[in-house]
Amino acid sequence: MSNVYCPKVQRLLSQRLLSQSPTSTKMIELKNIERYYPTGSLKTYVLRYVNAHIAEGEFVSIMGPSGSGKSTLLHILGMLDEPTDGEFWFLGEAVHKFNERRRTEMYREYIGFVFQAYHLIDDLTVYENLETPLLYKKVPSAERKSRIADLLDRFNMVAKKDLFPSQLSGGQQQLVGVARALIGRPKLILADEPTGNLQSPQAKEIMEVFKTLNKEDGVTIVQVTHSEENAKYGNRILHLKDGRVENEELVKH
Ligand code: ADP
Ligand code: MG
Numbered sequence: 001m002s003n004v005y006c007p008k009v010q011r012l013l014s015q016r017l018l019s020q021s022p023t024s025t026k027m028i029e030l031k032n033i034e035r036y037y038p039t040g041s042l043k044t045y046v047l048r049y050v051n052a053h054i055a056e057g058e059f060v061s062i063m064g065p066s067g068s069g070k071s072t073l074l075h076i077l078g079m080l081d082e083p084t085d086g087e088f089w090f091l092g093e094a095v096h097k098f099n100e101r102r103r104t105e106m107y108r109e110y111i112g113f114v115f116q117a118y119h120l121i122d123d124l125t126v127y128e129n130l131e132t133p134l135l136y137k138k139v140p141s142a143e144r145k146s147r148i149a150d151l152l153d154r155f156n157m158v159a160k161k162d163l164f165p166s167q168l169s170g171g172q173q174q175l176v177g178v179a180r181a182l183i184g185r186p187k188l189i190l191a192d193e194p195t196g197n198l199q200s201p202q203a204k205e206i207m208e209v210f211k212t213l214n215k216e217d218g219v220t221i222v223q224v225t226h227s228e229e230n231a232k233y234g235n236r237i238l239h240l241k242d243g244r245v246e247n248e249e250l251v252k253h
Contacts, residue, residue, distance in 0.1 A: 026089070027188065027220050028054040028077065033086035035072055035243075046072045047083070047243040056187075059214045059221045061231035064240030070224045071116055071192055073240065077222060078113045078190045079103040108136045112181035114191035116224075118173045120165040126152075126176050127161040133184040151179040154209070170197040178206055182213070189213070191223040195230060207233045 035047040046069045054060055062070050075081035076088065079095060080103075088095040091110075095103065107113075112133075120129050127148060134144045152158045155175045165173050174197045181189055189210070195203035207230055213219040223234070231237050237249040 025056045026053055027056040027058075027091060028052070029087075029089040031087040031089075033073075033076065033083045033088065035069070035076065035081070036084050045243055047076075050086070050243070050245055052238065052245060054220065054222065056220055057214070057218045058236065059210070059234040060223075061234035061237045062222065062224045062240060063226065063231055063237055064246075068240040069243040070240055072243075074113075074190050074192050074222065074224055077188075078111055079107045080113070108133070108184075110187045112184055112186035112189045114177050114181045114189070114194045116192040116196065118165070118177045120173055120176055120180070122165055125162050125164055126157060126168070129165070129176055130180050130183050133180060137184055139184075147183055151183055155179055155205075171199060171202060174198055175202065175206075178209075182209070187220060189219055189221045189223075191221070193224050193226065195225070195227065203227075203230065 030050055030052045033047055033050040034045065036043040036045045038044075050073065062073065064070050072081065076083050079090075079098075082103075083096065086096065090106065093106075095106070098106070121132065124132070130148045130151065131144055134147065139147070148161075149158075152161055155178070157172065157175060157179070160168060160172060160176075165176070168176070174194070178191070178194055181191065191210070194210075195206050198206065210221050210223070211233055214221050221234070223230070225231050232251050235251055235253070237251060239246045239249065
């Protein structure tokens with residue numbers, strides 16, 4: 001595919017990708033999403049004409065070089081950032097028309113986000129970090145305790161529950177970040193390099209957890225990854241380059 005930027009060609013290519021998308025129930029629809037930052041009198045484009053569909057129950061991997069816009073795209077999907085232009089439809093709702101408060105509500109209701117840089121709350125313990133999303137969702141106390149105990153156990157972190165993030169290694173913080181994304185039982189998990197700081201057995205375990213959630217509970221997953229092996233856990237791989245979806249690959253299982 002040509003690297004020369006031409007809006008008309010991009011639009012046509014995007015529409016072609018769009019028409020190849022699965023026809024099952026749509027969870028996410030992106031139409032000509034653009035994101036730029038003003039730098040002086042110029043615009044620095046981070047995303048250009050991104051068109052994509054993600055059906056409920058899909059597991060999509062996003063790959064691409066550093067700086068290609070992967071995190072920006074994931075933050076937009078997570079309603080943590082807004083596109084500068086274009087439309088974002090989520091479960092039939094026009095997110096691009098939402099105010100910040102409505103986006104936050106939707107985020108809390110539907111989304112679990114694994115951040116590239118963990119984003120744990122420094123002055124809360126591991127246990128409290130995991131509890132926070134459940135408090136927002138008004139999950140009763142006994143249920144909170146059992147869900148937290150279950151995840152701490154699954155990720156071998158029971159002994160760490162009263163420690164603060166600064167007392168954990170990068171890999172352990174990553175695991176807490178993953179556990180926190182799962183605890184609210186979201187419909188959509190967005191994970192930005194969720195295994196970036198993990199040893200390979202731990203990384204494999206996270207991928208297997210995602211696979212089970214996707215296959216058995218129908219949770220939709222979108223992950224950013226640099227690992228070909230992890231990307232293949234998905235049913236589709238979107239390759240991003242210079243803020244555009246360069247191509248889309250279907251994974252045969
Ligand atoms: P990736 O996750 O693929 O590495 P990002 O989405 O983090 O890429 O960033 C894409 C591009 O956007 C990078 O070139 C980055 O420098 C730029 N960028 C991100 N945030 C800002 C900002 N606040 N102002 C200007 N440029 C930014
Ligand atoms: Mg990134």
